[in-house]
Amino acid sequence: xxxxxxxxxxxxxxxxxxxxxxxxxxxxxxxxxxxxxxxxxxxxxxxxxxxxxxxxxxxxxxxxxxxxxxxxxxxxxxxxxxxxxxxxxxxxxxxxxxxxxxxxxxxxxxxxxxxxxxxxxxxxxxxxxxxxxxxxxxxxxxxxxxxxxxxxxxxxxxxxxxxxxxxxxxxxxxxxxxxxxxxxxxxxxxxxxxxxxxxxxxxxxxxxxxxxxxxxxxxxxxxxxxxxxxxxxxxxxxxxxxxxxxxxxxxxxxxxxxxxxxxxxxxxxxxxxxxxxxxxxxxxxxxxxxxxxxxxxxxxxxxxxxxxxxxxxxxxxxxxxxxxxxxxxxxxxxxxxxxxxxxxxxxxxxxxxxxxxxxxxxxxxxxxxxxxxxxxxxxxxxxxxxxxxxxxxxxxxxxxxxxxxxxxxxxxxxxxxxxxxxxxxxxxxxxxxxxxxxxxxxxxxxxxxxxxxxxxxxxxxxxxxxxxxxxxxxxxxxxxxxxxxxxxxxxxxxxxxxxxxxxxxxxxxxxxxxxxxxxxxxxxxxxxxxxxxxxxxxxxxxxxxxxxxxxxxxxxxxxxxxxxxxxxxxxxxxxxxxxx
Numbered sequence: 001x002x003x004x005x006x007x008x009x010x011x012x013x014x015x016x017x018x019x020x021x022x023x024x025x026x027x028x029x030x031x032x033x034x035x036x037x038x039x040x041x042x043x044x045x046x047x048x049x050x051x052x053x054x055x056x057x058x059x060x061x062x063x064x065x066x067x068x069x070x071x072x073x074x075x076x077x078x079x080x081x082x083x084x085x086x087x088x089x090x091x092x093x094x095x096x097x098x099x100x101x102x103x104x105x106x107x108x109x110x111x112x113x114x115x116x117x118x119x120x121x122x123x124x125x126x127x128x129x130x131x132x133x134x135x136x137x138x139x140x141x142x143x144x145x146x147x148x149x150x151x152x153x154x155x156x157x158x159x160x161x162x163x164x165x166x167x168x169x170x171x172x173x174x175x176x177x178x179x180x181x182x183x184x185x186x187x188x189x190x191x192x193x194x195x196x197x198x199x200x201x202x203x204x205x206x207x208x209x210x211x212x213x214x215x216x217x218x219x220x221x222x223x224x225x226x227x228x229x230x231x232x233x234x235x236x237x238x239x240x241x242x243x244x245x246x247x248x249x250x251x252x253x254x255x256x257x258x259x260x261x262x263x264x265x266x267x268x269x270x271x272x273x274x275x276x277x278x279x280x281x282x283x284x285x286x287x288x289x290x291x292x293x294x295x296x297x298x299x300x301x302x303x304x305x306x307x308x309x310x311x312x313x314x315x316x317x318x319x320x321x322x323x324x325x326x327x328x329x330x331x332x333x334x335x336x337x338x339x340x341x342x343x344x345x346x347x348x349x350x351x352x353x354x355x356x357x358x359x360x361x362x363x364x365x366x367x368x369x370x371x372x373x374x375x376x377x378x379x380x381x382x383x384x385x386x387x388x389x390x391x392x393x394x395x396x397x398x399x400x401x402x403x404x405x406x407x408x409x410x411x412x413x414x415x416x417x418x419x420x421x422x423x424x425x426x427x428x429x430x431x432x433x434x435x436x437x438x439x440x441x442x443x444x445x446x447x448x449x450x451x452x453x454x455x456x457x458x459x460x461x462x463x464x465x466x467x468x469x470x471x472x473x474x475x476x477x478x479x480x481x482x483x484x485x486x487x488x489x490x491x492x493x494x495x496x497x498x499x500x501x502x503x504x505x506x507x508x509x510x511x512x513x514x515x516x517x518x519x520x521x522x523x524x525x526x527x528x529x530x531x532x533x534x535x536x537x538x539x540x541x542x543x544x545x546x547x548x549x550x551x552x553x554x555x556x557x558x559x560x561x562x563x564x565x566x567x568x569x570x571x572x573x574x575x576x577x578x579x580x
Contacts (some may be wrong), residue, residue, distance in 0.1 A: 071157020311363020381406020416456025
């Protein structure tokens with residue numbers, strides 16, 4: 001991304017008049033020329049901000065479309081939206097509660113089987129991986145298929161959230177722009193951050209949290225140069241939301257929560273520790289369900305498109321006695337914030353919700369985990385508040401504030417994002433007076449959960465796939481870099497003597513064509529060699545072959561110093577991006 005010329009101080013009015021002079025045809029020609037310059041040289045700072053605005057609007061509209069789509073499907077199949085679904089679902093025929101998620105799961109399975117490589121919906125974890133390893137570009141085909149699958153999941157009885165598919169849908173928007181302007185990896189990551197901020201802001205009417213979520217969760221740094229465009233995109237997303245919903249908060253709290261600040265703070269710190277255990281239980285349940293599903297289908301050989309359908313059937317059976325598990329669950333969250341449940345009811349609903357989310361996500365139906373974490377957190381906080389206020393009634397405030405603090409604490413532990421999660425709770429409730437309580441619970445839940453998980457649900461998912469983003473760029477960068485671009489060819493002037501290279505290859509001290517830098521560095525440590533040959537594997541010989549095996553084909557040589565220099569340059573570039 002190039003910087004604007006500091007010597008030039010243009011007049012906006014004069015520039016606008018020059019651009020508009022000559023009529024529409026001349027204006028079109030100039031716009032096309034400007035687009036060609038952006039694609040060839042990269043956008044200037046002001047142009048990048050304009051792109052951020054466009055991406056924020058595009059991602060915000062995509063998030064809004066996704067939200068309206070869920071509402072339309074729920075009204076089609078259940079006759080009412082998520083805000084009042086529980087009471088209506090309790091009056092529906094039992095067979096309908098089973099049929100809708102079963103059919104929805106079948107359609108989801110067919111979509112994911114046809115349009116995704118792994119047969120699963122992509123999630124926030126995939127976006128984090130693409131931001132780190134793919135220059136901010138996501139797989140557009142899989143992203144659109146995952147959004148469609150998650151839309152059907154949430155509209156037809158699945159028990160998950162909308163933030164995961166919305167974030168990946170935002171990545172599709174930013175990837176489209178990044179491809180059109182041939183953006184560098186650094187610019188591609190910033191465009192992705194802009195899209196995510198706009199989508200989260202539009203989805204939850206939370207512009208501050210949307211911007212910080214993009215930094216804290218997706219980019220995983222707070223670089224100053226990325227702040228302005230991401231903030232612009234987040235504001236654009238919030239405007240999209242407020243044009244559609246009038247700027248109202250997601251949860252309208254009944255009255256003002258009562259907090260005895262200093263006396264009650266130890267209780268909120270204890271709630272944070274309990275919330276971390278609840279969050280870890282939710283994550284473990286989802287991961288165990290996914291592993292159990294993998295084992296079952298590996299053992300039986302069933303086609304993978306059946307898996308979401310089976311999960312949908314089980315969810316339908318659960319919905320007969322517990323209709324609150326259907327959909328995102330905002331009605332349950334709001335009821336918990338009002339203190340509308342008894343203690344036994346709250347604890348039962350929390351356990352059932354964990355099983356429902358594990359079935360949905362482990363059954364590969366699609367959706368995110370943030371909204372379920374809010375539901376579970378509100379239930380956890382309400383249960384804790386009931387016990388705390390009953391034990392010390394003279395020193396306690398209302399149970400509502402415990403539900404709010406639990407909502408933030410569980411969600412922060414699941415997402416591994418204490419800053420943006422605390423802010424998103426404030427923005428979704430419109431109540432900033434209880435910030436101390438929420439921050440106390442969030443801080444301890446995040447600290448304990450980071451010991452129980454790989455910092456978050458998303459990074460734990462990546463760890464299980466062998467992608468070690470949580471360990472830092474010094475670990476995942478060598479696993480991304482290929483040695484082919486670093487080796488010296490046999491014809492190079494500074495290549496070692498061919499006889500010496502051939503001798504090393506025949507002794508087994510060699511690297512295979514296409515190996516990653518981490519394997520090369522491990523081999524250098526093992527052998528202590530200054531350089532190693534790079535060979536192309538020999539094709540397997542048939543059993544009837546006679547004579548000695550042909551020697552491996554040597555295609556180059558990798559020097560230890562070249563490998564270290566390449567890694568150092570990559571780490572320096574990453575540090576420069578994160579600390580600019």
